[in-house]
Each structure stands twice: as C-alpha cells, then as structure tokens.
Amino acid sequence: xxxxxxxxxxxxxxxxxxxxxxxxxxxxxxxxxxxxxxxxxxxxxxxxxxxxxxxxxxxxxxxxxxxxxxxxxxxxxxxxxxxxxxxxxxxxxxxxxxxxxxxxxxxxxxxxxxxxxxxxxxxxxxxxxxxxxxxxxxxxxxxxxxxxxxxxxxxxxxxxxxxxxxxxxxxxxxxxxxxxxxxxxxxxxxxxxxxxxxxxxxxxxxxxxxxxxxxxxxxxxxxxxxxxxxxxxxxxxxxxxxxxxxxxxxxxxxxxxxxxxxxxxxxxxxxxxxxxxxxxxxxxxxxxxxxxxxxxxxxxxxxxx
Amino acid sequence: xxxxxxxxxxxxxxxxxxxxxxxxxxxxxxxxxxxxxxxxxxxxxxxxxxxxxxxxxxxxxxxxxxxxxxxxxxxxxxxxxxxxxxxxxxxxxxxxxxxxxxxxxxxxxxxxxxxxxxxxxxxxxxxxxxxxxxxxxxxxxxxxxxxxxxxxxxxxxxxxxxxxxxxxxxxxxxxxxxxxxxxxxxxxxxxxxxxxxxxxxxxxxxxxxxxxxxxxxxxxxxxxxxxxx
Ligand SMILES: Nc1ncnc2c1ncn2[C@@H]1O[C@H](COP(=O)(O)OP(=O)(O)OP(=O)(O)O)[C@@H](O)[C@H]1O
Ligand SMILES: [Mg+2]
Numbered sequence: 400x401x402x403x404x405x406x407x408x409x410x411x412x413x414x415x416x417x418x419x420x421x422x423x424x425x426x427x428x429x430x431x432x433x434x435x436x437x438x439x440x441x442x443x444x445x446x447x448x449x450x451x452x453x454x455x456x457x458x459x460x461x462x463x464x465x466x467x468x469x470x471x472x473x474x475x476x477x478x479x480x481x482x483x484x485x486x487x488x489x490x491x492x493x494x495x496x497x498x499x500x501x502x503x504x505x506x507x508x509x510x511x512x513x514x515x516x517x518x519x520x521x522x523x524x525x526x527x528x529x530x531x532x533x534x535x536x537x538x539x540x541x542x543x544x545x546x547x548x549x550x551x552x553x554x555x556x557x558x559x560x561x562x563x564x565x566x567x568x569x570x571x572x573x574x575x576x577x578x579x580x581x582x583x584x585x586x587x588x589x590x591x592x593x594x595x596x597x598x599x600x601x602x603x604x605x606x607x608x609x610x611x612x613x614x615x616x617x618x619x620x621x622x623x624x625x626x627x628x629x630x631x632x633x634x635x636x637x638x639x640x641x642x643x644x645x646x647x648x649x650x651x652x653x654x655x656x657x658x659x660x661x662x663x664x665x666x667x668x669x670x671x672x673x674x675x676x677x678x679x680x681x682x683x684x685x686x687x688x689x690x691x692x693x694x695x696x697x698x699x700x701x702x703x704x
Numbered sequence: 705x706x707x708x709x710x711x712x713x714x715x716x717x718x719x720x721x722x723x724x725x726x727x728x729x730x731x732x733x734x735x736x737x738x739x740x741x742x743x744x745x746x747x748x749x750x751x752x753x754x755x756x757x758x759x760x761x762x763x764x765x766x767x768x769x770x771x772x773x774x775x776x777x778x779x780x781x782x783x784x785x786x787x788x789x790x791x792x793x794x795x796x797x798x799x800x801x802x803x804x805x806x807x808x809x810x811x812x813x814x815x816x817x818x819x820x821x822x823x824x825x826x827x828x829x830x831x832x833x834x835x836x837x838x839x840x841x842x843x844x845x846x847x848x849x850x851x852x853x854x855x856x857x858x859x860x861x862x863x864x865x866x867x868x869x870x871x872x873x874x875x876x877x878x879x880x881x882x883x884x885x886x887x888x889x890x891x892x893x894x895x896x897x898x899x900x901x902x903x904x905x906x907x908x909x910x911x912x913x914x915x916x917x918x919x920x921x922x923x924x925x926x927x928x929x930x931x932x933x
Contacts, residue, residue, distance in 0.1 A: 410812060413815075608795065609795055612793060614779075614782070615787055616855075617783035617858070618811060619776070620779070622812070
C-alpha cells in the first residue's frame with residue numbers, strides 16, 4: 400500500500416493518468432463484452448431499483464393503513480354519557496394504547512351521515528341507533544388480540560370490534576415482501592457481479608501475453624491490476640447511471656398510470672424527487688460494488704500464480 | 705551478481721531439473737550457458753527471475769536473496785534483470801517504439817524520460833529508423849533487436865538471453881552476439897543461453913556447461929558438451 404499513500408507527486412498523478420487511460424482503452428477494446436456487461440448490470444440494477452421503490456411505497460401504505468386500523472369499544476347502552484366517559488380513562492390506562500378517544504352516540508351519528516355524503520335519506524336516523532364508543536389505536540398491532548381481551552373486561556364495555564386478521568395480514572405481508580426482495584436483490588447483485596467479473600477475466604485473458612511481459616519487465620501487481628479495476632469501475636458506474644435514469648422514467652410512468660386509474664386515491668405514491676438522494680446513493684453504491692468487486696474477483700485468480 | 709549455492713530444483717511432477725548446482729557470475733561478465741535440450745538451462749533463468757522457487761539451496765541475484773524475497777519485492781528484482789527469449793515476445797499491435805516504451809511505462813517512467821531513452825536504445829541496437837513499424841513488418845533479427853532494446857531500456861545491470869538466436873540464421877545470430885558483446889562492453893552483465901557450438905566457439909568467453917542438471921564444465925575453453933552432440 401505504501402506506494403500510493405505518500406504525498407501526491409507529479410509522478411503519481413501521471414502514473415494514475417496513464418493507468419486510467421489504459422482502463423478506458425481496455426473497455427473499448429473489448430467493446431462487445433463491456434457492452435454486454437453494462438446491459439446486464441443495467442437490467443439488474445433497474446430491477447433492483449424498481450423493487451426497492453415498490454417496496455418503499457408499499458411499506459409506507461401499510462404503515463398508513465395500520466395507523467387507520469382502529470378498534471372500537473362499544474359501551475353498554477344503559478350508561479349515560481357521563482359514566483360512559485370513564486371507560487375512556489380506563490382504556491387509556493392499559494398498555495399498548497396509542498390513542499383512545501370517546502365518541503358520543505350523537506357524534507357517531509353525525510359522522511356516519513357525513514360519511515354517507517349527508518344525503519337526505521339518512522337525516523331521519525334516530526341517534527339511538529348508535530352507541531357511545533371509544534375509538535382506539537394501538538402502539539403495536541401484532542399484540543391486538545391481547546389488548547382486545549383486556550378492553551373487553553373493562554366494566555361498561557359491551558363488545559369490541561377489531562379486525563385482527565387484517566392487522567396480522569399487514570404484518571405478514573410486510574415480512575414476506577422484505578424477505579422476497581432481499582433475496583431477489585441479492586441474486587441480481589450476484590448476477591451482475593459475475594457478469595463484470597467474467598468481462599474482466601476475458602479482458603485479462605486476451606492480454607495474457609502483455610501481462611506476462613509486464614511481469615517480466617518488473618511491473619508491480621498493483622500496476623498490472625489497476626487498469627482492470629478502472630474497467631470494472633467504469634462498467635459499474637456507467638451501468639448505475641443508466642439504470643438510475645431508466646428507473647426514474649419507469650417510476651414516473653407507472654405513478655402516472657396508477658394515478659389515472661386510482662380515482663379513489665387508494666394509493667399514495669411518493670414522488671420520485673423525494674427518492675432522488677436515496678436512489679442515487681443506492682445505485683452508486685451498487686454500481687461501485689459490483690464494478691470494483693467484480694474486477695477484483697477475477698484479477699485475484701489471474702495474478703496470484 | 706548471480707550466485708547459486710547447492711541449488712536443486714524438482715518440478716511438482718517429480719522432474720529433477722537441477723541437482724545441487726553452484727555457480728557464480730560476477731558483475732560485468734559475459735557468460736555462455738550451454739547444454740543439451742532438457743539439461744536445465746531455462747530452469748536456471750526462471751529461478752533467477754523468481755518465477756520459480758528452488759526445492760533447496762540458496763540463490764542471490766543483484767543483492768536480492770531469493771529464498772527470503774517478499775513477493776512485492778519481486779518486480780524490483782526483475783527491473784535489475786532484462787530477459788530476452790527465443791520467440792521475442794513482442795506486442796503485435798504496438799509499434800517498435802511503443803513496445804520498447806511499454807517496458808518503461810509499466811515501471812512508471814514519464815513521457816519525457818521515454819522520449820529521451822527509447823530512441824537512444826533503438827539506436828544502440830541498430831533500429832534507429834524502425835520505430836514506427838509494427839513487429840510483423842520486421843525481419844527475425846530485427847524483432848530480436850527490439851526484444852533486446854526492451855530488455856535494455858530500463859537500464860538493468862544484467863541481460864539474460866534464453867536462446868536469443870534460435871530463430872535466426874547464422875549471419876543474424878552472429879550480429880546479435882556482437883550486439884550483446886557491445887552491450888557488455890558498456891558495463892552490463894550478459895548471460896547467453898545457447899546450444900549453438902559454432903557461435904560459442906567464435907567468441908572467447910567463459911562457458912558454463914550443464915548436463916542433466918549438473919554443471920559439468922566452467923571455463924574459457926569453449927563449448928564442452930558431449931562431443932557427438
Ligand atoms: N514446467 C515444468 N514442469 C515440469 N517439468 C519441467 C517444466 N519445465 C521444464 N521441466 C523439465 O525440467 C528439465 C529441464 O528443463 P529446461 O526447460 O530447464 O531445459 P533446457 O535446458 O532449457 O532445454 P531446452 O534447450 O530444450 O530449452 C527437463 O527435463 C524438463 O522436462
Ligand atoms: Mg530452454
């Protein structure tokens with residue numbers, strides 16, 4: 400390592416310049432192979448990028464849905480409003496409660512009518528149709544069953560309306576998505592890694608005579624290696640840049656399509672501009688990783704005789 | 705300086721290439737290394753460029769103790785030894801100039817140094833107006849001169865030539881030997897591996913003869929291997 404860590408001398412800069420040029424030249428002399436490696440890497444990165452952005456949006460939606468996944472504790476109709484309010488306090492004292500809000504039967508009726516569009520048909524509904532209730536959101540939806548049981552035991556609670564399966568469904572969905580996408584991303588990274596590694600291997604094989612001469616006249620291994628690392632690095636970076644812009648386009652296109660179809664606004668899609676920085680970071684890191692690591696992998700095998 | 709002390713080389717497959725070889729070549733010498741095919745000549749060269757490790761014994765080359773050398777020092781050892789082969793090993797898609805310059809580039813020389821040194825060396829080997837040609841546009845003798853120029857360009861203290869005239873006719877061979885002699889006169893140690901008796905006997909030089917992995921003669925009395933050979 401000592402050779403390149405000292406002060407930056409003219410000699411070093413010139414050497415780096417030469418090596419960099421060699422790397423670029425390598426890339427063009429194996430134009431087809433480099434092109435193929437770039438294409439495969441772009442494809443992998445585009446898929447990886449699409450997956451991450453879909454996943455990101457999904458997990459955001461799941462979170463929103465979870466937040467809206469409320470439990471309603473209906474209060475015994477024999478209670479007057481004053482006594483009914485004490486149930487709210489009792490519920491708040493339990494564990495795992497994020498929020499608990501008392502809603503009177505009057506209020507509940509009003510909200511119902513409002514939700515139905517305030518149509519004439521509902522104006523006459525007797526407020527006795529509704530019960531007083533406490534609307535609860537939980538800290539942790541995976542413990543919904545336990546919490547519901549506790550709420551049911553509170554004096555004055557008639558029955559509890561909870562959608563446990565839904566809550567469980569969300570949690571499972573998210574877990575499955577996480578695992579599946581991690582696996583897919585890993586596989587694709589390995590594919591691009593091997594593609595680049597093979598390109599570099601081929602480039603070195605093509606040049607084995609030249610490498611032999613370099614060794615014979617006393618070039619250091621580092622010097623021999625560097626242009627191939629530059630080549631891998633360039634393939635990785637070019638692929639990452641292309642994949643980034645392609646993904647950007649795809650993302651906006653799909654977002655627009657969904658918004659056109661989704662009149663109910665069920666899907667709330669994050670604009671790409673908000674994902675810009677994390678996406679650049681992800682693509683950059685992935686590109687550099689497969690590029691440099693891919694070349695190092697093949698060079699190892701080639702140089703250590 | 706080259707010094708072999710009790711060097712034995714057995715290849716992985718069990719081929720015994722050298723048996724307890726000791727020899728010493730001082731700075732500034734001109735030495736012929738002769739012996740029949742398979743006697744171990746190339747093995748000696750591959751040992752002293754640290755391409756191979758001896759099975760036993762110790763080797764010292766230009767101040768490097770090869771049994772103790774670290775792999776990252778090997779390139780620096782090789783810069784002190786210019787090697788030339790029978791098959792020239794030139795890069796076909798580079799011009800003569802670039803072939804020679806390549807050798808300087810890969811050890812980190814500047815363009816300025818290259819522009820100064822390469823023409824000088826091409827001139828020395830008699831290729832002053834061949835710089836722009838490609839190796840395929842040269843005669844065998846000229847290609848070998850390019851290989852010599854490449855070996856010389858980094859100013860090694862020693863030139864090792866493995867059968868440098870194997871692909872050349874007698875006249876070209878003689879010219880190459882004259883050139884190597886001139887390079888030696890300028891101060892570089894020269895070791896020439898050959899089995900061309902005629903050629904060796906035209907010069908009065910030290911001859912180390914080996915056969916079946918043993919040094920069988922070392923002196924100024926010319927080629928000395930199985931007379932019928
Ligand atoms: N890479 C190798 N692996 C195994 N055995 C080898 C290897 N290289 C050479 N040998 C064996 O070692 C012995 C010496 O070979 P070497 O190449 O040194 O001979 P040489 O004197 O250079 O012959 P030539 O004049 O034909 O070039 C031979 O018996 C050969 O078969
Ligand atoms: Mg040989």
